[in-house]
Amino acid sequence: MNPHVDFHAFAPEIVLTVTIVAVLIADLFTDDSKLPARIAALGVLGSLVPVLTLAVDGQTRSLFGGAFVVDPFSLVLTGFFLVAGYVTLLLSFDYIGEGDYYQGEFYVLLLTSLLGMIVISSARDLISIFVALETITIPTFVLAGWRKHDTKSNEASLKYFLIGVLSSAVMLYGMSLVFGLANSTVLVDIHKYASGHTPALFAVAVFLTLVGFAFKVSAVPFHFWAPDTYEGAPTPVTAFLSVASKAGGFVALLTIVRLGFFPSGNSWQPILWVLAAASMTLGNLAALRQTNIVRMLAYSSIAQGGFILVPLAVAGDVRGNAAWQAVVIYILIYGAMNLGAFAAVIAAARRTRSAEISRLAGFGRTNPAIAVMFSVFLFSLAGIPPLAGWFAKFVMFRAVFDANTTVAVVLGVIAAVNSVIAFFYYSGVVRRLWFDEPAAGVELSSPRLPVGLSAAMGLMTAVILVVGVYPQFFARLGEIAFQRG
Amino acid sequence: MTEFYRQYLSVAVLIGAAALMFGAMLGAGRLLRPNRPQPEKFITYEAGSDPVGGWGQSNVRYYVYALLFVMFDVEAVFIFPWAVNLKSLGVYGLIEMAVFIIVLTLGLVYAWRKGVLRWA
Numbered sequence: 001m002n003p004h005v006d007f008h009a010f011a012p013e014i015v016l017t018v019t020i021v022a023v024l025i026a027d028l029f030t031d032d033s034k035l036p037a038r039i040a041a042l043g044v045l046g047s048l049v050p051v052l053t054l055a056v057d058g059q060t061r062s063l064f065g066g067a068f069v070v071d072p073f074s075l076v077l078t079g080f081f082l083v084a085g086y087v088t089l090l091l092s093f094d095y096i097g098e099g100d101y102y103q104g105e106f107y108v109l110l111l112t113s114l115l116g117m118i119v120i121s122s123a124r125d126l127i128s129i130f131v132a133l134e135t136i137t138i139p140t141f142v143l144a145g146w147r148k149h150d151t152k153s154n155e156a157s158l159k160y161f162l163i164g165v166l167s168s169a170v171m172l173y174g175m176s177l178v179f180g181l182a183n184s185t186v187l188v189d190i191h192k193y194a195s196g197h198t199p200a201l202f203a204v205a206v207f208l209t210l211v212g213f214a215f216k217v218s219a220v221p222f223h224f225w226a227p228d229t230y231e232g233a234p235t236p237v238t239a240f241l242s243v244a245s246k247a248g249g250f251v252a253l254l255t256i257v258r259l260g261f262f263p264s265g266n267s268w269q270p271i272l273w274v275l276a277a278a279s280m281t282l283g284n285l286a287a288l289r290q291t292n293i294v295r296m297l298a299y300s301s302i303a304q305g306g307f308i309l310v311p312l313a314v315a316g317d318v319r320g321n322a323a324w325q326a327v328v329i330y331i332l333i334y335g336a337m338n339l340g341a342f343a344a345v346i347a348a349a350r351r352t353r354s355a356e357i358s359r360l361a362g363f364g365r366t367n368p369a370i371a372v373m374f375s376v377f378l379f380s381l382a383g384i385p386p387l388a389g390w391f392a393k394f395v396m397f398r399a400v401f402d403a404n405t406t407v408a409v410v411l412g413v414i415a416a417v418n419s420v421i422a423f424f425y426y427s428g429v430v431r432r433l434w435f436d437e438p439a440a441g442v443e444l445s446s447p448r449l450p451v452g453l454s455a456a457m458g459l460m461t462a463v464i465l466v467v468g469v470y471p472q473f474f475a476r477l478g479e480i481a482f483q484r485g
Numbered sequence: 486m487t488e489f490y491r492q493y494l495s496v497a498v499l500i501g502a503a504a505l506m507f508g509a510m511l512g513a514g515r516l517l518r519p520n521r522p523q524p525e526k527f528i529t530y531e532a533g534s535d536p537v538g539g540w541g542q543s544n545v546r547y548y549v550y551a552l553l554f555v556m557f558d559v560e561a562v563f564i565f566p567w568a569v570n571l572k573s574l575g576v577y578g579l580i581e582m583a584v585f586i587i588v589l590t591l592g593l594v595y596a597w598r599k600g601v602l603r604w605a
Contacts, residue, residue, distance in 0.1 A: 024591060028598040200495035207496045266489045 009061040009070045011050035012078055012118055019043025020111045027104020037093055040107040044086045044114070051079050066186050067125040073328075076481040077121035077251055080332055084244045085114040087339050087456050091236040091346060094450035099234075101146060109139035110240065117248045124259065126175045126185040129252050130168075133216065136248045137164050140241060144233040156232025163215060163225040171212020177205035178260075187260040194264040206267040209256070210275075216249035219309060220278040223302050227286075230298035235349065238294060239342035242301045243335045250308055254327050257312065265316035272313035273411060279306030280418040288425050293345055294355050296425065297338070300381060303422060304334055307392070310415050311399035314408040322402050325478035326395040332474050333392040333467060337380045340460030344374035347453055357429055362438030370449075371433045373457045380464045382426040383419055388467035391474065393419060549601045556592050 007014070022043065023036045054061075054075055061070040088110065096106050116135030123129045141164060145157025179185055181202055182193035194202070211222065218226040230238045261268045283303030290296035308330045315323035345355065347370045352359045364371035380387035400412035467474050567574065567582050574581075596602055 021588060021591060024595065028595060198492075200492050203492035204495050204499050207499075266492055270493070 006061050006063055008050070008054065008057075009063055010068065010122070011054070012047045012082070013115060015047040015050060016043060016111060016115050016118065019046065020108055020115065023104060023107050023111065027108070033097070033103055036104040036107050037089070037097070040111055041086065041089050043111070044082055044089065047118070048079065048082050051075055051082065055079075064128075066188055067128045068119075068122050069124045070122055072483050073481040074122040076328065076477050077247075077331075078118045080335060081114060081117040081121065081244060081247070084247070084335050084339060085110070085117075085240075087343075087459065088236060088240045088244065090452035090456040091239055091339075091343055093452040095234060095236050095346060096146075099147070106143070106146065109143050113137075113139040113143070113240070113245065117244055117251075120248050120252050120255075123252070124187050124255065126178065126187070126190075126256075126260075129256065130172065130175065133171075133248065133252055134168065136245055137168075137216070140237070140245055143237045144229055144241070146234050146237060147232075150232070152232035153234070154232075156229040159225045160229040160233075167212045167215030167222070170208055170215070174205050174208030174210070174212060177201065178209060181205060187256065190260040191262060194261055194267075198264050198267070202264060203267045206261055206264070207271060210253075210268060210271050213249055213253045213256075214275055217246055217253065217305050217309075218302055219275040219305055220282040220302065223279065223283070226302060227295050227298040230301075231292060231294050231355075235294065235342060235346045238298075239339055239346075242298070242342070243338045246301065246305065247331050247335060250305075250327065250331055254312065254324065257315070258324055262316070269313060269316050272309055273407060276306050276309035276313045277411060277414050279303060279309060280415060281306075284418050284421040284425075288421065290425075291357055292355050293348075293357050293360070293429065296357065296429070297341055297345065300422070300426075301338060303418065304338070304381070306418070307396055307415060308334065310396050310411055313411060314400055314403035314405070317403035317405050317408060318399055319402070321479075321482040322395075323399040324482055325475075326399040328481050329395050329474050329478040330392045332477065333380075333388045333464075336460050336463040336467070337377055337389055340373065340457060340464065341377040341381060343453060343456045343460065344370060344377055347449060347457065348374065350449070350453075357432060360429065360432050361436035363432075364434040366438065370457070373461050374433060375430045376461050376464060378426040378430050380468070382423045384423075386465075386468040388464040388471070388474075391467060391471040394471075395475075395478070546604070549596070553593065553596060556589060560586065560589050 019039060019042075023039050026032075026035045026039055054070060055072075058072075060072075063069070089107075092106065092110070096103055113136050116132045116137075116139075119135065120129060120132035123132050141157055141161040144160050145153050147153035175185075178190060181199070182190045184190060184193075214222040215225075230242060233241065257268055257272075280303050283299050283301075283306055287296050287299035287303060290299060308327060311318075311323040311326035311330070348360060348363060348367075349355055351367055351370075352363070363374075376387060380389035383389040383393040396415065397412060400408050400415070563585065564582070567578060571578065
């Protein structure tokens with residue numbers, strides 16, 4: 001019996017898996033320390049090829065009884081994850097190469113986590129979503145502790161591990177209740193079940209499932225692990241966690257809400273509303289008080305996560321796909337901004353040997369190129385036109401006004417107030433970069449900036465400027481994602 | 486809206502029950518146990534040996550063997566159902582299983598090349 005398997009449909013996953021194996025073999029049998037990194041980069045780019053052929057083909061492919069679906073949505077996000085993974089590799093080459101780190105293992109784990117992400121954009125049932133989510137998180141537990149001799153890195157890893165396991169347990173409990181009620185793990189069937197009259201237990205099931213996701217995307221009040229983990233982990237890993245891994249959680253959350261729980265709006269909307277409002281407010285208020293740039297970006301990413309949750313929380317009252325599009329567009333733009341910001345932090349830390357914001361004083365005079373790009377990323381995160389961040393905020397507010405209910409408008413007002421607070425601390429860093437005198441005794445060493453790091457920063461700056469001036473580019477991607485193939 | 490509150494009541498009941506259960510367990514312990522503080526009770530492991538500096542009963546290096554055992558264990562879990570259906574799965578199943586075992590064996594090769602199998 002030869003079961004018919006559409007290998008083209010998951011060719012990106014196959015290419016990436018072969019790459020992982022090749023990186024491992026290269027690490028074991030050669031002494032060339034650069035080879036694993038090269039294979040990894042090549043493999044990630046290679047995985048983009050089948051994504052393109054599938055996009056040209058344009059057909060919706062459903063595999064494994066509807067558990068794995070390749071449609072425009074999954075292709076857009078697979079492409080996003082692969083590009084984000086490639087940029088993370090660019091950030092890592094020199095950071096990992098120069099330190100006293102294991103190299104081959106780093107790339108194997110990073111790519112394994114990436115594999116989980118591209119699977120999650122196609123996963124359409126509870127079990128495959130859960131397995132993909134664990135494939136994302138388990139390698140990152142190890143990556144967070146990569147600086148073995150640094151107690152902060154160990155602390156980061158342990159905290160992330162304990163919270164990750166706890167959140168998985170809570171989520172699984174919720175999913176088991178969903179399965180018990182709907183008698184199926186496939187989201188389409190859960191959608192059918194939720195359309196009918198649901199017992200009160202269904203609210204408990206949805207609540208527990210969403211709480212598990214809230215841990216994964218570090219939404220307040222389930223965020224407390226994030227700042228410590230982000231600070232202790234190696235900075236390229238932090239960039240990866242805050243962008244790719246977080247986006248993985250959001251993609252799973254979007255899929256599960258849109259295709260599964262959607263008809264039972266009462267059960268998921270209030271939870272997401274509270275998570276969104278709390279994440280924005282607490283994330284921004286805590287970011288105001290930070291003196292360490294990585295911790296500040298950690299809280300800022302919690303707040304940005306709140307902004308991403310806003311359209312999701314009002315999606316039930318938005319006609320058409322505007323809310324879902326807003327989430328996808330926000331994720332794409334957030335990815336570019338945050339990867340860029342962390343690239344700039346790595347570049348700046350190479351010069352100042354510190355992550356303290358005070359050490360960045362006068363950086364604009366000594367290293368203008370880095371400071372210009374750093375300012376672009378920070379202003380974009382704050383949402384200032386003509387940088388891409390404004391468009392992300394714009395689509396978010398548009399979804400809120402499309403919904404046009406009282407609760408949605410209240411959430412919109414909270415988001416607006418928070419945008420102003422956020423502007424305050426982002427511009428505070430920019431002010432330090434340009435208007436403060438360099439502190440006495442701060443030696444600004446100027447080693448050559450690695451090619452990968454400069455390329456990553458340049459690329460992200462270009463994306464932010466292009467999308468900021470010509471937002472139709474990402475808007476079109478958002479539309480394509482929800483077209484019927 | 487009443488339906489809405491009725492649904493959320495169940496969430497509140499769940500949280501209440503969880504709080505009650507932990508409160509009852511810890512509270513009962515607090516009421517029943519005698520309170521005799523000694524310095525030994527405050528060290529991390531109250532097992533009679535010092536957590537730092539003393540010697541443990543098992544050698545930490547055994548964890549490598551535990552990990553490798555898990556590898557073969559997982560292999561067996563997947564091989565048994567495949568073996569039962571060997572005939573119906575045919576050549577396709579054989580190739581699939583070969584790929585699976587090769588990837589898994591890579592784990593053993595990794596351990597061997599990194600020298601963790603040597604008892605040094």
